[in-house]
Amino acid sequence: MGLDPLDLAVVCCLIASVVLYTKRENILTILRGSDSLDPAIGINTNGSKDLIEIIESNKKDFLILYGSQTGTSEDYCKKFAKELHSKFKELNILCSDFENFDFDEPNTLGNLVGKIKGLVIFMSTYGEGELPDPCVNFENYLNNIIEKDEMTGLPVMIFGLGNSTYEFFNGAAITLKKKLVTEGGAKLLGEVGAGDDSIGSTEEEYVSWKETAFEIIEKEFNLTGGEDAPFEPMYEYVNYEGSEDNVFQGELNKNYLTADKKHLGPFDQSYPFLANVLESKELCDPESGRNCVHMEFDISGSNIKYETGDHLGVIPQNAKEHVSKFLSTLGLNGDEVFDLKLKDPTSTLPFPVPTNIETAVTNYLEITGPVSRQMITQLIQFIPDTEEKVKQRLVEISSSPDVFHKEVIEANFNFTDCLNYVSPTFQWGQYIPWTFLLETIPSLKPRFYSISSSNLKDSDKISVTAMVEVTDAKKLVCGVTTNLLNEINKGPENAASLPLHYNLSGPRGSYKAESYKLPVFVRKSTFRLPKNLDTPVIMIGPGTGVAPFRGFIRDRLISNKEADMMLFYGCRNVHDHLYKEECDKEYIPELKNLKVFTGYSRDPTVPKTYVQKLMLDEKDLIMEALKKGAFVYVCGDAGSMAKQVNDTLVTIISEKQDIKIQDAQEMVKLMKLNGRYHEDVW
Ligand SMILES: Cc1cc2nc3c(=O)[nH]c(=O)nc-3n(C[C@H](O)[C@H](O)[C@H](O)COP(=O)(O)OP(=O)(O)OC[C@H]3O[C@@H](n4cnc5c(N)ncnc54)[C@H](O)[C@@H]3O)c2cc1C
Ligand SMILES: NC(=O)c1ccc[n+]([C@@H]2O[C@H](COP(=O)([O-])OP(=O)(O)OC[C@H]3O[C@@H](n4cnc5c(N)ncnc54)[C@H](OP(=O)(O)O)[C@@H]3O)[C@@H](O)[C@H]2O)c1
Ligand SMILES: Cc1cc2nc3c(=O)[nH]c(=O)nc-3n(C[C@H](O)[C@H](O)[C@H](O)COP(=O)(O)O)c2cc1C
Incomplete structure (x- = not known):
């Protein structure tokens, strides 16, 4: 009896699966590229991206790097670097993004041996256990350039950020351990940390990993200090008295300060395109009790190319209701214009300055979302002993993860909700410095949407399909971006019925043209139709x-x-x-x-x-x-x-x-x- 094509396919698959099972590593190596040195990878010609040169010229002796797609690893990494620096002043830390350096030259990591005391890496995972997009060069280095034992003896620590609902949970951190430690010869200090955002426990995993990490670092490098140091700002905060024209009002970079400037791209997360909303409509019937917005953005004349299956990043702003509650709870004057100066030239500013406090809170800080226990713990240092009751409550709710979960997380509190819960009458603003808030509150991140248009049929526009997120309308526990899209879609005539309202005119009125504009950018994905048009x-x-x-x-x-x-x-x-x-x-x-x-x-x-x-x-x-x-x-x-x-x-x-x-x-x-x-x- 002959085999039909499917039986044949099954037999082939079974054979292949046995091969795959026994030779999994070899097959993966072939699929992802060999480990051998590829001399054609390229020569580093850009001095400013030379890792060793930057370390040497800035006299750094400790390196902390992050690989991040949506900013979570970046936030954790910067927090870690800041705390490490405040505990052990003798370390000269360089904290940066992998993206800022070239990884084209052989021995880029090997050259670190003897030049730095240690390397700490924060890395999130995407795809099938891969590194985030900005690490594409570094990933290539790991797969194709790194040589066996080139990092021999270099102390390395790794904290992975992932989500256990994905098949390759913290796959990137696991790859790092294999490439740097098992193959590269680096000396792993402590365990590889594994943050898991599926259950919202990244924060707790980070805190416990970090505490051990500080102890290990103190012993390994014979450091003195180690105590919890009081907050010390990373930037010099100065009053700004220059021209109004240079004051950021929510513009995402200096290219947008001049209103009449033509923007030709290429556009990305740091230089988004201000796209006109061409059309939007509600996709749910009123009986559903929910809103789902179909929104189309005009990309004509922008040079933006997308492919069906890509993602659109939308850069949001916070709602006026959330901003005013934040400012009033923290006793901040929204109109105060300020500038920030870097104390360390290798660090970066958290957002564009000069700006005013209200603009910073509206456009650059993630002020909603669940509050972190660490943030509440850090507040305790600012509350004087004379305010015993408030101090005691902060200690009570933040000292144990279980209590914090029950009292704060289950109540869906954000930062200001939590402060008002601890004491609705306390003058928080008298004690908590704005400089602490601007450094400690995570940055407002873009949200991604699967593009629901086709580049073949809709080449000049991009549409998204966004379900409006409302967890608790009464307490304004609502999604930042989807409620922004919803307000644009509903139009001014229906705005009064909405829980949240936004500054739809944008900085200097630049988002209000024929319709509204939003800053967007395309992120490439691998979600692609088969090339063969006949494949089902x-x-x-x-x-x-x-x-x-x-x-x-x-x-x-x-x-x-x-x-x-x-x-x-x-x-x-x-x-x-x-x-x-x-x-x-x-x-x-x-x-x-x-x-x-x-x-x-x-x-x-x-x-x-x-x-x-x-x-x-x-x-x-x-x-x-x-x-x-x-x-x-x-x-x-x-x-x-x-x-x-x-x-x-x-x-x-x-x-x-x-x-x-x-x-x-x-x-x-x-x-x-x-x-x-x-x-x-x-
Ligand atoms: C690759 C990718 C593709 C995606 N594609 C789509 C898509 O096509 N369509 C789509 O609708 N979404 C999509 N998403 C999800 C989307 O990116 C956003 O996460 C989603 O729209 C929510 O964004 P938001 O800013 O409105 O909510 P956020 O402000 O990010 O809030 C998220 C949720 O937390 C709740 N919340 C806020 N504060 C608290 C608190 N203190 N305690 C507890 N809960 C709180 C909010 O109500 C909301 O439900 C995609 C995500 C990814 C990564
Ligand atoms: N991870 C995140 O942060 C995040 C954020 C936004 C959306 N999402 C997910 O993305 C999806 C789309 O969101 P949405 O609001 O458009 O969805 P939705 O309307 O809540 O759900 C769409 C349909 O999927 C069903 N469903 C629920 N669990 C399922 C399961 N295990 N298998 C198959 N179907 C299931 C729902 O049934 P029920 O009536 O039983 O609910 C509903 O019929 C949702 O499934 C949502 O959970 C995840
Ligand atoms: C589209 C997508 C794919 C992801 N794939 C994985 C994965 O394969 N394995 C994993 O552990 N986590 C995965 N995650 C979770 C992220 O790694 C996790 O949310 C992390 O905190 C993001 O950090 P970042 O903001 O620094 O990029 C994925 C998240 C998204 C949105």
């Missing part, structure tokens, strides 16, 4: 997870109307069924091989249905498509959906091909390795 695609995206699939479908309207596409979509009920109308009227009639399967989870008239159930119902179709080489795409919730969809596919393959679950699991893993199974999950 299976798309699974409940809720806003449907966003990139709208883009995929619109792509095929231009590139191949015969395309074999399946979309598994789930939502609560018909009222939050995103893009139902355009799908029924535009896509299904135009794309004859597009099949859409929808399930409702909160419609009392039908049994609760998730996308996994829809997939099982269509297992024959799925298997048939897989036999034809289909690509599988999953988008949306990383927490549980993505894992369960993976398991459902395993079940389908195992059942339909009559193979063991473990073998079906290996097949799905292989699909991921071969780029036939993609996830865009968050």
Whole structure:
């Protein structure tokens, strides 16, 4: 009896999975590049990015580096560097981003041996255990340039930031240990820290890792000090008396200070494009009780190129309600204009200056979101003993993670909520310095959205699909960015009914043109349709997870109307069924091989249905498509959906091909390795 193409595929996959299992490391090495030195990698010609030169010319002897995509590792790294410096003054610390240095030359890390006392790294993880985007050169160094034992004896400490709902939990930190310590010969001090933001415990993991790290550093380098030092500002705070024209009012860099300047890019996170909102609409019915905004940005004339499946970064601002509560709780004068001068030339300013306090709070600081226990602990130093009651309460709520969780986190308090909870009448502003706040509160970070347009069909615009986040409307526990998009979408006539309001005119009125503008930038992703236009695609995206699939479908309207596409979509009920109308009227009639399967989870008239159930119902179709080489795409919730969809596919393959679950699991893993199974999950 002959083998049909699928049986053959299964046999091949089984053989391949055995090979993969036994030679996993070799295969990964081949896929990611060899470890041998590549002389063609390039020569470092830019002196200002030369790590050793910067260390030597600034007389630094301790290096702390971070790799960060959305700023969390950066925040932790800077906190660590500052605390280390205040404890051990004799260390001359250089704290910086991997991105600021060239890693093209052989021995870039090896040259550190003997030049610095130690190296501490903070690193987050993305993709399949990879380093964040700004570390692309460093990752290349690790994979292709680093030589065996080049770091012999150099003390290294690593703190990883990750999320345990992803398959490769803290994969980047694990890679660092392998490359720097096991292969590079560096001496690992302490354990590799593993922050986990799936359960919001990064802060606690960091605090306990850091405490051990300080003890180890003190002993290893024979340092004196180690006590908790009082707060000492990193920057010199000066009153500004220069021209108004130079005062930042929320502009993200100096290119925007001159209103009439033409911006040609290239645009990125530090130089975003001010995009006009072309159109926006509400995607949920009023009966749903929720808002989901479809917003289109005009990118014509910007030179911005995107590809279907990329992400759009949106740079937000804080709502006026949150800003005024922050200023009043902390007794700050929002109009006070100030400048900051660097005390250490190798450090960087936290945001553009000169500016005023209200602008800084509105545009540059993450003042909402859960408050950190460490931040509350640090406040205690500023409260005099005469204010015994307040001091005692701060100690009580911050001394144990459990108490803090119960009293502060479970109540959804942000920083100002927490202060008002401790004492609504206390004059916090008399004691807590603004310089402490501006250095300690994390920076306001961009939010990313899966692009829901297609570069083929919508080359001059980019759309996003954003569910408006409201955790507790009464207490204004609302998402920063999605409520900003919601206010723009609702328009001034409906603004009164909204919980939050923003300065939609932007700095110097520069965001108010024909419509509104927002600072945005494109981030490349690997979530791409197959190059072969005839390859079938299976798309699974409940809720806003449907966003990139709208883009995929619109792509095929231009590139191949015969395309074999399946979309598994789930939502609560018909009222939050995103893009139902355009799908029924535009896509299904135009794309004859597009099949859409929808399930409702909160419609009392039908049994609760998730996308996994829809997939099982269509297992024959799925298997048939897989036999034809289909690509599988999953988008949306990383927490549980993505894992369960993976398991459902395993079940389908195992059942339909009559193979063991473990073998079906290996097949799905292989699909991921071969780029036939993609996830865009968050
Ligand atoms: C790669 C990627 C793609 C994404 N694609 C999409 C997409 O297509 N569509 C989409 O809608 N989202 C998407 N997201 C999520 C998006 O980036 C934002 O995280 C989301 O929109 C919330 O942003 P926000 O600023 O409105 O909320 P944030 O201000 O970041 O708040 C987040 C949540 O915390 C709650 N919160 C605020 N303060 C507190 C507190 N003190 N205690 C407890 N909870 C609090 C808020 O109510 C909100 O629910 C994506 C994320 C990533 C990483
Ligand atoms: N990790 C994050 O920070 C973050 C931030 C924003 C959104 N998300 C996730 O991204 C997704 C899209 O957000 P959204 O607000 O648009 O979604 P949503 O409307 O809350 O959910 C969309 C649909 O997915 C269903 N669902 C819930 N758990 C599921 C599971 N394990 N498997 C399959 N379906 C499941 C929901 O059913 P129910 O009726 O049972 O809820 C609903 O029918 C959500 O799943 C959300 O959790 C995550
Ligand atoms: C799109 C995306 C992919 C991620 N992939 C992983 C992963 O594979 N493994 C992991 O441990 N964490 C993963 N994370 C979690 C981040 O590493 C974690 O949130 C970290 O704190 C981010 O730090 P940063 O802001 O410095 O980049 C991912 C987060 C996002 C948004």
